[in-house]
Amino acid sequence: MTLSAHNARQWDEFYKSSQTRVPYTDATVFALIALARNPDAVVFEFGCGNGQNLGFLRGLYPEAVLLGCDVSEQALIKGRQSYDRLGLFVSGDALGLKPGAIDVIVERATLQHIPKPLAAAYVDEMYEALKPGGRAFFEVASTDHGYAQMGDGSDDPVFGHRVFYDLDELKALFARFDVDQVFDRRRKQVDGDAVRDGRPVYDEAAFQFYLSKPA
Numbered sequence: 001m002t003l004s005a006h007n008a009r010q011w012d013e014f015y016k017s018s019q020t021r022v023p024y025t026d027a028t029v030f031a032l033i034a035l036a037r038n039p040d041a042v043v044f045e046f047g048c049g050n051g052q053n054l055g056f057l058r059g060l061y062p063e064a065v066l067l068g069c070d071v072s073e074q075a076l077i078k079g080r081q082s083y084d085r086l087g088l089f090v091s092g093d094a095l096g097l098k099p100g101a102i103d104v105i106v107e108r109a110t111l112q113h114i115p116k117p118l119a120a121a122y123v124d125e126m127y128e129a130l131k132p133g134g135r136a137f138f139e140v141a142s143t144d145h146g147y148a149q150m151g152d153g154s155d156d157p158v159f160g161h162r163v164f165y166d167l168d169e170l171k172a173l174f175a176r177f178d179v180d181q182v183f184d185r186r187r188k189q190v191d192g193d194a195v196r197d198g199r200p201v202y203d204e205a206a207f208q209f210y211l212s213k214p215a
């Protein structure tokens, strides 16, 4: 079994019975700004799930080239049913991207489900696939937000395999890129003063990396 196959089974189960529907995410806003600057930009989402982010972009840019991959075929079936002409494909331990073919890469809440060595290989492949001067956005939950256990492979009843990084590990993961900004997005849980391992617990918290590839 490939490393990603474990995730495929688990996420297929999730997408059979549930769907995420966020009105828009920061990943979509990032891509939206890039498309506003250059409507011919090729956009790729790593781990696009049911296509909610790319679908939002499709509504505003009917002709844009919008590509996405996911390990879950069920997720992509939902994406194809919901949105027009997204270039969705099932990925394995490699993404199969053509070097230098993509202008904009977005990722949201996907790397945090993938074993660290495999995640590093995906990031490397995405760096190669980005055109010089291209931009990338990654949003990754972190141990620094207190709601995550350190380490690789803790299990969550809904989302299964979960992998958490501290900020230095994330900087190392994206070391080949130019870092335009690191933003610490956090929203404290509304229901009280939860603390784990001595740190406040945040809901919907993650580091956002705004990256580019040198021209």
Ligand SMILES: C[S@@+](CC[C@H](N)C(=O)[O-])C[C@H]1O[C@@H](n2cnc3c(N)ncnc32)[C@H](O)[C@@H]1O
Pocket (backbone or CB within 6 Å): 004, 007, 008, 011, 020, 025, 046, 047, 048, 049, 050, 051, 052, 053, 069, 070, 071, 072, 075, 091, 092, 107, 108, 109, 110, 113, 114
């Ligand atoms: C929390 S969901 C986020 C989906 C999407 N980015 C969004 O914002 O709606 C995580 C996604 O990562 C996908 N995933 C997990 N492991 C993966 C892998 N090795 N390669 C590609 N996608 C993967 C899952 O199938 C799932 O769709």
